[in-house]
Amino acid sequence: MTTTMNRPAKPAAAIKPKPTFKQRLNVFDVKASPYLYIAPFFILFALVGLFPLVYTFVVSLFDWHLLKGQGDFVGLQNFTEVLQDRFFWNSLFNTVSIFLLSAIPQLAVALFLAAVLDQNLRAKTFWRMSVLLPYIVTPVAVAMIFTNMFGEQYGLINNVLGNFGLDPVMWKNETLPSHIAIATMVNWRWTGYNALILLAAMQAVPRDLYESAALDGAGALRRFFSITLPSIRPTMVFVVITSTIGGLQIFTEPRLFDPATAGGSQRQFQTTVLYLWEMAFQRQNFGKASTIAWLLFLIIVLFGVINYLISRRIATADAARPSRSTRRARERAERTTR
Amino acid sequence: MKFVRRHTATAMAGVAAMALMATGCSSSSEQAASADNPVELTVTTFGTFGYDDLYAEYEKANPGVKVKATNIDRGSNARTDAFTKLAAGSGLSDVVAIEEGWLGSIMEVSDQFVDLNEHGAADIKDNWVDWKFQQGTDQDGRVIGYGTDIGPQGLCYNGKLFEAAGMPSDRESVAKLFGGGDATWETYFKLGEQYKAATGKAWYDQSGFVWNSMVNQMEEGYYTKDGELNVDGNSEMKAKFEMLAAGTAAGLSANQTQWDWGNGKAFVDGSFATFVCPGWMLGTIKGQLESAGGGTESGWDFADVFPGGASNWGGAFLSVPKTSEHPAEAAKLAAWLTAPEQQVKQSAAANNFPSTLKAQEKLVADATPNVVFNNAPTGVILANRAKGVVAQFKGPDDSVIQENVFGPALKMLDAGTADADKAWSEALTLLNDLVVNN
Numbered sequence: 001m002t003t004t005m006n007r008p009a010k011p012a013a014a015i016k017p018k019p020t021f022k023q024r025l026n027v028f029d030v031k032a033s034p035y036l037y038i039a040p041f042f043i044l045f046a047l048v049g050l051f052p053l054v055y056t057f058v059v060s061l062f063d064w065h066l067l068k069g070q071g072d073f074v075g076l077q078n079f080t081e082v083l084q085d086r087f088f089w090n091s092l093f094n095t096v097s098i099f100l101l102s103a104i105p106q107l108a109v110a111l112f113l114a115a116v117l118d119q120n121l122r123a124k125t126f127w128r129m130s131v132l133l134p135y136i137v138t139p140v141a142v143a144m145i146f147t148n149m150f151g152e153q154y155g156l157i158n159n160v161l162g163n164f165g166l167d168p169v170m171w172k173n174e175t176l177p178s179h180i181a182i183a184t185m186v187n188w189r190w191t192g193y194n195a196l197i198l199l200a201a202m203q204a205v206p207r208d209l210y211e212s213a214a215l216d217g218a219g220a221l222r223r224f225f226s227i228t229l230p231s232i233r234p235t236m237v238f239v240v241i242t243s244t245i246g247g248l249q250i251f252t253e254p255r256l257f258d259p260a261t262a263g264g265s266q267r268q269f270q271t272t273v274l275y276l277w278e279m280a281f282q283r284q285n286f287g288k289a290s291t292i293a294w295l296l297f298l299i300i301v302l303f304g305v306i307n308y309l310i311s312r313r314i315a316t317a318d319a320a321r322p323s324r325s326t327r328r329a330r331e332r333a334e335r336t337t338r
Numbered sequence: 339m340k341f342v343r344r345h346t347a348t349a350m351a352g353v354a355a356m357a358l359m360a361t362g363c364s365s366s367s368e369q370a371a372s373a374d375n376p377v378e379l380t381v382t383t384f385g386t387f388g389y390d391d392l393y394a395e396y397e398k399a400n401p402g403v404k405v406k407a408t409n410i411d412r413g414s415n416a417r418t419d420a421f422t423k424l425a426a427g428s429g430l431s432d433v434v435a436i437e438e439g440w441l442g443s444i445m446e447v448s449d450q451f452v453d454l455n456e457h458g459a460a461d462i463k464d465n466w467v468d469w470k471f472q473q474g475t476d477q478d479g480r481v482i483g484y485g486t487d488i489g490p491q492g493l494c495y496n497g498k499l500f501e502a503a504g505m506p507s508d509r510e511s512v513a514k515l516f517g518g519g520d521a522t523w524e525t526y527f528k529l530g531e532q533y534k535a536a537t538g539k540a541w542y543d544q545s546g547f548v549w550n551s552m553v554n555q556m557e558e559g560y561y562t563k564d565g566e567l568n569v570d571g572n573s574e575m576k577a578k579f580e581m582l583a584a585g586t587a588a589g590l591s592a593n594q595t596q597w598d599w600g601n602g603k604a605f606v607d608g609s610f611a612t613f614v615c616p617g618w619m620l621g622t623i624k625g626q627l628e629s630a631g632g633g634t635e636s637g638w639d640f641a642d643v644f645p646g647g648a649s650n651w652g653g654a655f656l657s658v659p660k661t662s663e664h665p666a667e668a669a670k671l672a673a674w675l676t677a678p679e680q681q682v683k684q685s686a687a688a689n690n691f692p693s694t695l696k697a698q699e700k701l702v703a704d705a706t707p708n709v710v711f712n713n714a715p716t717g718v719i720l721a722n723r724a725k726g727v728v729a730q731f732k733g734p735d736d737s738v739i740q741e742n743v744f745g746p747a748l749k750m751l752d753a754g755t756a757d758a759d760k761a762w763s764e765a766l767t768l769l770n771d772l773v774v775n776n
Contacts, residue, residue, distance in 0.1 A: 066425045067421060067424050067425060067443065067447045068446060085771075087771070152595075153595075153600055153604070154600030154604075258595070259415075260412075260596050260741075261746075262742075265746050265749035265750075266746050266749065278742070281418045281421055281422060282738060282741075283738060283742070283776050286425070288776075
């Protein structure tokens, strides 16, 4: 008791004034509110991204019937079964095949379109908007129109071929033609979109580079390959990654290409997502469907990592930046000398 | 601070409103609909149901009831829709149409549907053909579906094409040609070969529908009466498959796409001359002819004969899921829509064949000529075709077997990429993969 009563008074100058409530609130505000501002995204992501991901994994460990619900815990049995399932591998083959058939021509054409749009055209906005037009149309409408055109017996394309005396192409019964048909739909929708993104990147390339190159006698082609392409590499990488993710998840187009089946009568164009759909809603095996979803997720992550590794090399190849270890060594040296 | 307070206030208001909505819904379900207590009932049907005018009539007779209807293009998509919503536990309409082919799956979760006995099913039980009412009753005696139509099968044929092939074209002679009461599939395929020889054209549109008819005709189909799978080692079924495969190999199939037919063009360009027709299929053909711009001149007719005898393919039920907020009103609507009087009107609109006895009698008595089918009295013919129909037990995976197991195998036959043995063994493999070891 006495000690507290006889506490020596501290010199006034040394006393840090106790922060008022308002001040403390201010400090808290500075420290905490940034987290608060970014919280909505993370809360939403946890709700609609992370939770479904985890829950899907939980479902994949059970015998889970679509209508009857949760059954026995089976561990990783669904995974071993799906990995031995010929239809799963078939769907993976189809997905990759359609992806390659769509991504490669799409990028080439988008690049060409962007280069054309990058020139000094009259009515620029008109041309730029036109290439985006297919993107605005809903994929369902696109799929229905193309499906009609690619009809085997009554389709426009086979009719035209017939007029030239050519044999009709079995667009739905043969694997490669069906993949080409579906890739066409994808390309029609996404080429313009990608062209615009690439165009934006091209616009950021300094014009004086082109001028000096032109003065040095570089032709249009040379300028494109030596200036434009290297300058837009990071954007190219972005386009490649997004189209990879999109391409591996393709569903609408193959689903509507033959509305009566889940990807063709003999699964000629059944993509992995379509197989997932068949598993869940026709075969009603929710557990295996979740397994497929997870495997697809892993595959996309794998593709993403490969993409990242390749793209990092491409993006940095030109800049001739020192490698990480030499950079670190130099930093360390600087620190010690200081 | 003011800012914060305002937000709390709106949030509180939102919560209160939601609570009000929740309680509001639960309390209104008990009251009957009236002008003061409006109720909106959602209905989901598929294919050609012919209910549009009936909804309007019901709304007029029951002030306060508003019917919001959705029609899905085909039964298999309606199946996906219903399954998805059942699995999600919400989203089903107040009244849902269920197809016979996937009733087996629904029966496994029949507790998700309202027992219509609680809403007077027992009083109207005798309206229906007894087997139809039985089909809509689960193992515990709960009635979960009121029958709408049944699918007795007759033979659609194209009189003009028959004539061009030098075959008789009037209904009676055609019925006789196919063997009348003793019509067999052998005769059907033999006539097909004759037709093919005379015209070089196909006899039927694709193998799938012929196969469905053949299987539905058997006493036991893909499942035995006890619910056991009945495909592997079923020599009767295999013999039918081989017969169909032989016909298709002889060029009798036009290899058309089911439910597509080039947007109906195949029905007007003479691609095939016969078509297996359950009652409801007449409405489908009418729709196909309309979309292809074909009319009565396209030559389709309906004969009172069917290869292999009486057969029933399809037919639907109206059920009320437990998630409905207005089960009593929904059950009332379902009962009204499936009552004989309305079934007669439905049949007139959709060309299908009613499942209640009185409606069937009325159709026979009226004998209204069907303009689309060369003025054939389709109601009378279907009533004749319905004689001797026995309901076949449909197992839980019946529709999967029909579409995902036999569908691909039959398509192989149509495309000419497999012979009977290969296609049959493909079907067995698929059955193993998709159903047995699913």
